[in-house]
Amino acid sequence: MVGVAVVGAGNWGKNLVRNLAALPGAELRYICDLNEKTRLAMAQAYPKSRAIGDMAIALHDPALDAVVVAVDAPAHYKVAKAALDAGKHVYVEKPLTLSSAEAQELTDLAASRGRKLMVGHLLEYHPAVNYMKDLIARGAVGKPLYLYFQRVNLGIVRTTENAWWSLAPHDISVACYLFDATPTSVSATGHAYLQEGVEDVVFANLKFADGRMAHIHVSWLDPHKIRKVTLVGSQKMVVFDDMDASEKIRIYDKGAEVQRRSVESYIEAITLRTGDILIPQVPTGEPLQIECQHFLQCVEKDTKPRSDGADGVRVVKVLEAGSRSLAQGGEPADV
Numbered sequence: 087m088v089g090v091a092v093v094g095a096g097n098w099g100k101n102l103v104r105n106l107a108a109l110p111g112a113e114l115r116y117i118c119d120l121n122e123k124t125r126l127a128m129a130q131a132y133p134k135s136r137a138i139g140d141m142a143i144a145l146h147d148p149a150l151d152a153v154v155v156a157v158d159a160p161a162h163y164k165v166a167k168a169a170l171d172a173g174k175h176v177y178v179e180k181p182l183t184l185s186s187a188e189a190q191e192l193t194d195l196a197a198s199r200g201r202k203l204m205v206g207h208l209l210e211y212h213p214a215v216n217y218m219k220d221l222i223a224r225g226a227v228g229k230p231l232y233l234y235f236q237r238v239n240l241g242i243v244r245t246t247e248n249a250w251w252s253l254a255p256h257d258i259s260v261a262c263y264l265f266d267a268t269p270t271s272v273s274a275t276g277h278a279y280l281q282e283g284v285e286d287v288v289f290a291n292l293k294f295a296d297g298r299m300a301h302i303h304v305s306w307l308d309p310h311k312i313r314k315v316t317l318v319g320s321q322k323m324v325v326f327d328d329m330d331a332s333e334k335i336r337i338y339d340k341g342a343e344v345q346r347r348s349v350e351s352y353i354e355a356i357t358l359r360t361g362d363i364l365i366p367q368v369p370t371g372e373p374l375q376i377e378c379q380h381f382l383q384c385v386e387k388d389t390k391p392r393s394d395g396a397d398g399v400r401v402v403k404v405l406e407a408g409s410r411s412l413a414q415g416g417e418p419a420d421v
């Protein structure tokens with residue numbers, strides 16, 4: 087049993103509370119939130135846990151092993167650092183922090199204290215993303231060429247972070263996870279239509295050293311609710327549609343082959359191939375529950391989290407490069 091406190095039980099934190107209260111490997115000892123109404127609601131819904139306003143009460147408890155941080159992003163660093171300083175294992179929602187220097191500091195602090203630091207890169211635990219990763223590993227798509235992500239909806243409009251920092255951590259983490267690599271540069275353009283200085287929509291291009299690319303379109307000012315990842319490989323193309331309840335993955339047996347030596351003209355040398363579309367059975371399971379279970383197991387078995395501090399630092403570095411590019415009108419910025 088891992089003794090856990092959730093700090094921040096707002097819109098997202100309450101989902102972490104729900105999962106951690108139900109998982110047999112966790113004892114949810116504290117739910118901490120500054121907001122009194124939230125505390126009252128939590129105390130009613132989870133009478134076995136203590137609803138508190140001051141995290142220090144939980145940090146002094148020797149039976150508390152781990153702290154799950156789901157406060158708003160600007161407060162991640164301070165709350166996570168206090169928990170690590172108190173010798174607790176820490177899970178932090180994405181993005182790990184708002185600067186890579188702070189993300190690195192937390193990673194180093196966790197290592198020096200022998201504690202786990204895990205980041206809530208939720209999609210790395212999504213069964214459909216792992217299905218795609220397995221397809222790539224088995225060579226089933228041929229050579230992975232490029233990816234593109236669409237994460238658009240109307241809302242939730244944030245005031246402190248722009249759409250890039252709020253939404254793109256998911257896509258950046260998946261791009262790095264599927265390609266097993268870190269991009270070398272980012273070029274991003276976007277615009278702030280609703281609030282000065284807070285971009286509502288961003289189009290970003292991540293370049294990898296070997297020519298692979300990932301394009302990310304994020305927006306909270308869009309008529310469609312789309313959560314889609316498209317992977318184009320040399321032999322097959324794969325689409326993951328998270329809005330489709332039952333058919334999350336489609337594998338298109340489509341491709342193009344270039345045989346430059348056999349004929350003189352390029353047009354004649356390119357053969358297009360269109361075959362069947364396969365809709366495979368993808369394992370089910372709530373990604374957040376799988377993610378929470380993974381964190382508990384890492385604490386119990388002393389193993390490295392999949393989305394560890396280093397993964398968190400990498401994503402924040404890409405976010406920072408994207409911000410620099412946005413400020414320079416789309417000029418590529420090195421990661």
Ligand SMILES: NC(=O)c1ccc[n+]([C@@H]2O[C@H](COP(=O)([O-])OP(=O)(O)OC[C@H]3O[C@@H](n4cnc5c(N)ncnc54)[C@H](O)[C@@H]3O)[C@@H](O)[C@H]2O)c1
Pocket residue numbers: 093094095096097098099118119120121124139141156157158159161165179180181206208252
């Ligand atoms: N993984 C995902 O898919 C996903 C989705 C949404 C949000 N998030 C992340 O979850 C985090 C929270 O987002 P949200 O939408 O729930 O925000 P929110 O504003 O709804 O909730 C934040 C809560 O934290 C509380 N809080 C702030 N500082 C605190 C402190 N020092 N001690 C105790 N409580 C404190 C606030 O009172 C509030 O209730 C953010 O980091 C966000 O990026 C992740």
